[in-house]
Structure formats: C-alpha cells, structure tokens
Amino acid sequence: MQYWDLIVYRPILNFLVLLSNILFSNFGLAIIALTIIVRGVMTPLTLKQLRSSKKMSDAMKTLQPKIQQLKKKYAKDPRKLQQEQMKLYKEAGISPLGCLSSPMLVSTLIQIPIFIALYRGIIQAMAVTPQDFLGLSDSLYSWSVVREALPVSGNFLWLNLAGTDPYFLMPILVGGSMWVSQKMISQPAPDPQQQSMQSMMQIMMPLMFGFIALTLPSGVGLYFLTTSIASIAVQYYVYGWGNLRRQPAAQAPSKKEAKPEKQKAEVPVMGQVSDPKEGARHGKSGSKRKDRRRSH
Amino acid sequence: MFSSIKRTKSRKILFAILALLSLLVGVACTQAPTRGWSGPTVAPGPVAEEDTLYVGTLGSKVIALWDIYGNHDPTPRWDQPIGGSKGGGFFACGGGISKPMSTYGTPAIAADNVYVGGYDGHVYSFVAKNGSVLDFDTGSSIIGSPIAADDTLFVGNSDGDLYALPLNLTSESEPKWVFKTGDKIWATPAVYNGVVYIGSCDDKLYAIDAETGKEIWHFKAGGAFLSTPAIANGKIYIGACDRKFYAIEVATEDERQAALTRPKKEAAPSKAAKWVFDKAKNWFWTQALIYGGKVWVGSLDKNVYAISESNPDDYQVVCSTRGVIQTPPVLMVSLNLILVGSEDGNVYAIDPQTMSSRALSFDFGAPILAPMYADQEKGILFFHAQDGTHTLYALKIEAIDKVEKLWEYQTGK
Numbered sequence: 074m075q076y077w078d079l080i081v082y083r084p085i086l087n088f089l090v091l092l093s094n095i096l097f098s099n100f101g102l103a104i105i106a107l108t109i110i111v112r113g114v115m116t117p118l119t120l121k122q123l124r125s126s127k128k129m130s131d132a133m134k135t136l137q138p139k140i141q142q143l144k145k146k147y148a149k150d151p152r153k154l155q156q157e158q159m160k161l162y163k164e165a166g167i168s169p170l171g172c173l174s175s176p177m178l179v180s181t182l183i184q185i186p187i188f189i190a191l192y193r194g195i196i197q198a199m200a201v202t203p204q205d206f207l208g209l210s211d212s213l214y215s216w217s218v219v220r221e222a223l224p225v226s227g228n229f230l231w232l233n234l235a236g237t238d239p240y241f242l243m244p245i246l247v248g249g250s251m252w253v254s255q256k257m258i259s260q261p262a263p264d265p266q267q268q269s270m271q272s273m274m275q276i277m278m279p280l281m282f283g284f285i286a287l288t289l290p291s292g293v294g295l296y297f298l299t300t301s302i303a304s305i306a307v308q309y310y311v312y313g314w315g316n317l318r319r320q321p322a323a324q325a326p327s328k329k330e331a332k333p334e335k336q337k338a339e340v341p342v343m344g345q346v347s348d349p350k351e352g353a354r355h356g357k358s359g360s361k362r363k364d365r366r367r368s369h
Numbered sequence: 370m371f372s373s374i375k376r377t378k379s380r381k382i383l384f385a386i387l388a389l390l391s392l393l394v395g396v397a398c399t400q401a402p403t404r405g406w407s408g409p410t411v412a413p414g415p416v417a418e419e420d421t422l423y424v425g426t427l428g429s430k431v432i433a434l435w436d437i438y439g440n441h442d443p444t445p446r447w448d449q450p451i452g453g454s455k456g457g458g459f460f461a462c463g464g465g466i467s468k469p470m471s472t473y474g475t476p477a478i479a480a481d482n483v484y485v486g487g488y489d490g491h492v493y494s495f496v497a498k499n500g501s502v503l504d505f506d507t508g509s510s511i512i513g514s515p516i517a518a519d520d521t522l523f524v525g526n527s528d529g530d531l532y533a534l535p536l537n538l539t540s541e542s543e544p545k546w547v548f549k550t551g552d553k554i555w556a557t558p559a560v561y562n563g564v565v566y567i568g569s570c571d572d573k574l575y576a577i578d579a580e581t582g583k584e585i586w587h588f589k590a591g592g593a594f595l596s597t598p599a600i601a602n603g604k605i606y607i608g609a610c611d612r613k614f615y616a617i618e619v620a621t622e623d624e625r626q627a628a629l630t631r632p633k634k635e636a637a638p639s640k641a642a643k644w645v646f647d648k649a650k651n652w653f654w655t656q657a658l659i660y661g662g663k664v665w666v667g668s669l670d671k672n673v674y675a676i677s678e679s680n681p682d683d684y685q686v687v688c689s690t691r692g693v694i695q696t697p698p699v700l701m702v703s704l705n706l707i708l709v710g711s712e713d714g715n716v717y718a719i720d721p722q723t724m725s726s727r728a729l730s731f732d733f734g735a736p737i738l739a740p741m742y743a744d745q746e747k748g749i750l751f752f753h754a755q756d757g758t759h760t761l762y763a764l765k766i767e768a769i770d771k772v773e774k775l776w777e778y779q780t781g782k
Contacts, residue, residue, distance in 0.1 A: 203406075203473060203512055203555060206595075207693065210610075210652050210669045220592040220611045224553065224570050 086194035094222035101229025108299040130260035234292035243294040248283025250301035257315035408475040408739035425472025427781030447500030452489025479517030486511025494538040518560035525554025546582030557597040568594025576620040584637040585628040601659035608653020614646040646681035656697035667694025688726035699743040710737030
C-alpha cells in the first residue's frame with residue numbers, strides 16, 4: 074500500500090493540486106484536465122482493448138450461422154452442443170470469457186489502480202473538513218506551487234465541488250453519458266443468457282453511477298462525467314457510433330407479428346389491377362366493390 | 370429494452386451482487402467515525418470544588434463537569450446538545466457530508482457564559498451555572514474557537530467571515546460588524562491592544578480594529594493560515610501551511626489611526642514579516658508558546674521547535690514525536706515544564722533549561738489533537754484524547770517522572 078501511495082497516488086494528488094493552481098485556481102478544470110491526461114496516457118491500452126473487443130465481436134458475427142447450425146444439430150444434447158461451441162470458439166481464436174480474455178484483462182488491471190488513485194485524489198484534495206485537510210498534509214510534496222493552491226476552491230459553474238449538485242443535473246449527465254458509452258460498444262452476444270446479462274448491465278451500471286453521483290461530492294461526479302465523455306470519444310474513433318445507431322437484428326416473428334401478416338394476405342391491396350376473371354371467381358360482391366371504387 | 374431481458378438465474382445473481390455491494394458501501398459509510406477536536410476549558414468557581422470544566426463532545430454536546438480535582442470521576446453538571454452534522458448517506462464515503470461532524474472549537478468563557486462554535490454555523494452561549502442556551506447563526510461551519518475581549522465575542526466561520534458579536538448573545542443579536550476575508554476561517558482569533566488578529570485560508574493574516582472592524586493591514590504568506598496567533602513582546606508569532614513560521618510586528622497606534630481615516634475604496638496596506646523560520650518539513654497548525662526568550666511551537670512534521678525570539682536561525686528541535694503536533698504547548702509554571710500532546714497518543718514534557726524532553730509515563734492510545742488545559746495552581750493537566758471514543762483525562766504532574774492519572778472520563782462514542 075505504501076508503494077502504491079508513493080508511486081501512483083501521491084503523484085496524481087500533487088499533480089491535481091498543481092493543475093488547480095495553473096488553471097486559474099479552478100479545481101473543476103483541474104479535475105477535467107487530469108482525467109483527460111490520464112485517459113490520454115492510457116489511450117494505447119484502451120485502443121488495444123477496444124480493437125480486441127471489436128475483432129472478437131466481428132468474429133462472433135461470422136460464426137453465427139455455424140452456431141445456429143450446431144444448435145439445430147444438437148438441440149437435444151446441450152452438453153455436446155456446448156463442447157462443439159467451445160471447439161468452434163477455440164478454432165476462431167475467440168475467448169468465451171469476453172472482456173476477461175487475456176489482453177483486455179491486463180489492460181483493465183493496469184487502468185484500475187490509476188483511476189482509483191485519481192478518484193481518491195479528487196476526494197482528498199477537496200478536503201472539506203479539517204480532519205481531511207490534516208490528512209492531506211502528509212501526502213503533499215514540498216513544492217510551493219502546490220502549497221499555494223490550498224485549500225482548493227470548490228466552485229465550478231453551478232456546482233460546489235465539495236457538495237452535491239442542488240439541481241440534480243450531474244447525476245443525470247453521469248448516468249446518461251455512461252449509458253451512451255456502454256451502448257456504443259455493446260455487441261449482440263451469441264448466448265441469450267449472456268445477452269440478457271449484458272442488457273441488464275447496460276441499465277444497472279448507469280443507474281448505479283448516477284445514484285453514486287447523486288450522493289457524492291460533485292467533483293467526483295465531474296470526474297465520472299469526464300471519464301465517460303473521454304470514453305465516448307475514443308470509442309467513436311474505433312467504432313464510430315457503434316451500436317448506438319445500429320438497428321436491432323431481425324428476429325423470428327412472434328405469434329402476434331405473424332397474425333397481421335396472414336391477415337394482410339387475405340385483404341386485397343388497394344389500387345392493384347385485379348384479374349377480372351379472379352374477381353368473378355371470388356363472387357359478385359367482390360367485383361361490385363371494385364366497380365364502385367373505379368367509379369370514384 | 371426491458372422486454373428483451375429474460376428472467377434468468379444469472380440476472381438474479383448479478384442483481385443480488387450489485388445490491389449487496391451497494392448495501393455494504395452504504396452501511397460502511399454511515400459507520401464513519403465522528404470528527405472533531407474540542408479541548409477542555411476550566412472556569413474557577415467560588416470555591417475550588419466548584420471549578421467547572423467545559424468541553425465539546427463527539428455526540429455534538431457541550432458538557433460541564435465539576436468536582437474535577439479528586440481522585441475519582443468528575444460529576445456531570447449539565448450537558449446541552451449543539452448542532453453538528455449527522456453524516457451518513459448512501460455511497461457517501463468520500464464526501465464531507467458523509468461524515469458525522471461534531472465540535473472542533475474549545476469553549477471560551479466570559480461574563481458567566483460559556484461560548485462554543487458549532488459545525489452547524491451557530492455560536493452557542495450557555496449560562497455557566499445551569500447550561501441554559503441561546504444561539505446565533507453565522508450561516509457556515511465554525512471550526513476555530515470564539516474569543517471574548519471586553520464586551521465583544523469574536524469568531525470566524527467557513528464562509529471567511531469574522532464576526533464581532535455582543536456577549537449577551539441571542540438569535541436576534543445584530544453583529545457589531547462582520548469582516549469578510551477571501552476564504553475559510555478555521556483559526557481562532559487573538560486580540561491585543563484593541564486589534565483583532567485573524568488568519569484565513571486566503572493565505573493572509575489580518576489586523577482589524579476591534580471597535581470598527583476596519584482592516585489595519587494584512588500580511589500575506591505562501592499558504593493558508595490555520596493557527597491562532599501568539600502575541601508577546603510587541604510581535605505576533607504565527608505559522609502557516611507554507612511550512613514557514615513568521616514573526617510580525619503588532620499594529621501600531623499610527624497604523625490603527627491611519628486605517629480609521631482611510632477612504633473606503635482604498636485597500637489596506639500589506640505588512641512585511643520581521644523574520645521567517647523555514648526549516649520545518651510540514652505545516653504549522655497550532656499556536657506557539659512564548660517563554661524564556663524562545664518561541665516553542667509544534668509542527669505537522671512531528672517536531673517541536675524552540676526558536677529564538679530575535680533570530681530564527683538560532684533554533685533547536687527539542688522534541689520529536691511519532692505523530693503530528695496540533696496542540697499548543699502549555700507551560701506548567703510551578704514545575705518549569707512545557708507540555709505538548711501529539712497524535713501518537715503521548716504527552717511530552719520539555720525541560721526548557723536542559724532542552725530535553727520525554728514522554729510522560731502513560732500512553733493514552735489515541736491522538737491528542739485538541740488544546741490542553743493546565744491548572745497552574747494545582748499542577749493538573751486536562752486534555753482530550755480521541756479516536757472514535759473521546760476520553761477526557763486529568764493528570765497530576767509533580768515532576769517529569771512523577772505523574773498520576775486522577776481520572777478518565779468518556780465524553781462520547
């Protein structure tokens with residue numbers, strides 16, 4: 074823990090306070106700037122992660138027909154189906170663990186402590202109470218430019234960064250941006266169970282972070298929002314708008330959808346020239362109806 | 370979207386995990402320990418047995434204890450709640466609003482009343498005898514202690530406002546004046562010769578005319594001022610968060626008169642320091658003691674410095690502890706000992722003759738951050754040690770190696 078403090082946390086905290094001094098004594102701008110810088114430094118890893126994910130999902134799409142064939146073939150033998158599916162994934166170089174596959178896991182593991190340090194640094198730098206301020210004294214370097222910045226000013230736009238957003242805009246922005254970010258990169262999963270979990274995560278995570286932003290100081294919400302927007306920007310570079318604009322894949326019609334189609338087949342289409350002989354075969358009422366239309 | 374979500378076992382498991390995580394975080398955060406560091410003040414009674422000790426507690430109360438000199442628990446006289454912040458709230462570990470906030474200031478006593486500033490921004494006035502209370506709202510948290518001089522009570526708040534209030538305080542009281550600084554005031558003011566000296570988090574120490582509230586001058590440091598000024602021999606001694614300790618000459622009568630006649634739009638002049646001590650490795654957050662031609666002051670770098678009053682290069686580290694020093698050193702005149710508490714849970718005794726120090730024989734096991742009170746006549750030291758449970762101690766000190774604990778009293782959990 075000491076090493077983490079020394080190598081990761083304290084540099085981030087001090088740099089945050091330093092930025093606050095440089096950026097017009099504005100702690101909000103410092104939070105945004107440092108988040109962007111940290112995301113910028115992590116971009117090569119993030120890009121690798123996204124490209125790996127995209128490659129995997131493209132491979133999954135090409136395998137879909139084969140997976141459907143296997144399902145038909147082994148409909149009554151789930152165990153065999155699973156074995157054949159795993160074999161197929163292995164041949165195609167896809168990990169069924171998805172985001173837990175090796176390069177993505179490494180990338181995520183590297184990023185997590187940095188973001189924890191950034192989150193903790195924001196909380197501590199704001200030092201709302203004297204005891205928090207006392208705790209800060211041990212973590213700061215002896216640079217005068219850092220000392221001069223303290224205590225940091227909590228005012229940014231309509232926000233008091235040390236308190237909650239009185240207008241509840243920040244939680245909405247946090248939740249909304251997180252939903253957009255997730256939606257962009259979500260891909261249909263081959264497995265219905267996985268798809269179900271994925272769909273639920275797309276709702277739960279934005280809701281949870283929006284709720285967190287509701288109760289935590291706005292400075293933390295600002296960090297979440299900047300992170301989401303930075304993610305959207307990077308994802309747009311790799312995916313474009315991705316799944317955000319994609320139409321849902323065509324599905325087998327449900328029973329309700331099937332009924333109207335049958336009904337459509339029975340009802341004659343307006344304006345179509347009918348074979349008079351066909352009209353005669355269907356009966357007088359049908360031909361009379363058509364004649365009435367023509368007279369109009 | 371919702372129609373596509375099927376009721377699957379894994380969905381239920383995921384939801385349960387998220388809910389449990391939320392609950393754990395929320396509960397953990399609502400269990401955060403209460404914050405605050407109020408020190409004891411003792412007011413003499415008509416007879417020694419009626420000497421009463423007043424202190425703020427973790428439970429957002431002010432309590433009065435008497436019968437404080439015996440070898441037994443003191444007797445509670447009264448206790449009154451004051452406003453704080455209950456804290457708690459889901460997922461609120463990180464924010465200040467999440468932590469229960471109690472009392473930081475040490476009570477001040479004047480005109481048979483006890484005055485305390487609360488974290489809710491109210492200045493409370495208790496009748497010393499029976500604890501009946503009146504209060505005045507300043508609008509923002511009060512961290513420092515109020516101080517009474519003549520018929521006026523001076524107190525600063527987290528909005529950066531220094532109030533001059535009448536001693537007969539009520540909720541309808543009109544302040545005599547309010548002086549606005551550029552940032553939070555977390556320090557206690559000092560008054561000398563009709564001038565109020567107050568440090569602010571805008572990096573300035575202000576000299577303000579006590580009668581009119583006019584700024585006489587200000588001194589700008591490289592960091593926030595959180596300490597109470599110590600005034601002796603025509604100088605103000607104060608440390609700042611730029612790790613420097615300053616000696617500044619007090620406001621002269623000429624300077625005061627110039628301030629009173631200065632036009633409103635004209636800014637007050639800036640003052641220079643007489644000398645600067647810059648050898649500390651961390652902030653100064655405590656009042657200094659001036660004694661025997663030296664300035665004795667603790668720092669957050671865990672050291673106590675003895676600096677010559679006339680020459681900052683002539684200094685010595687007289688005591689090194691294992692915790693930050695936030696308590697002002699107190700002098701036990703009869704023993705010629707200087708006592709200082711540390712975050713490491715020890716009280717250290719410094720011999721100003723030999724410049725040596727040692728920890729008293731007790732380890733109180735909890736940080737000592739609040740000012741201590743030394744009863745000179747009886748040789749008893751009262752102080753608050755706090756780490757979730759605040760405990761008030763009374764130590765009878767007869768010599769540096771002859772210390773007896775009279776009692777300990779839990780003031781809150």
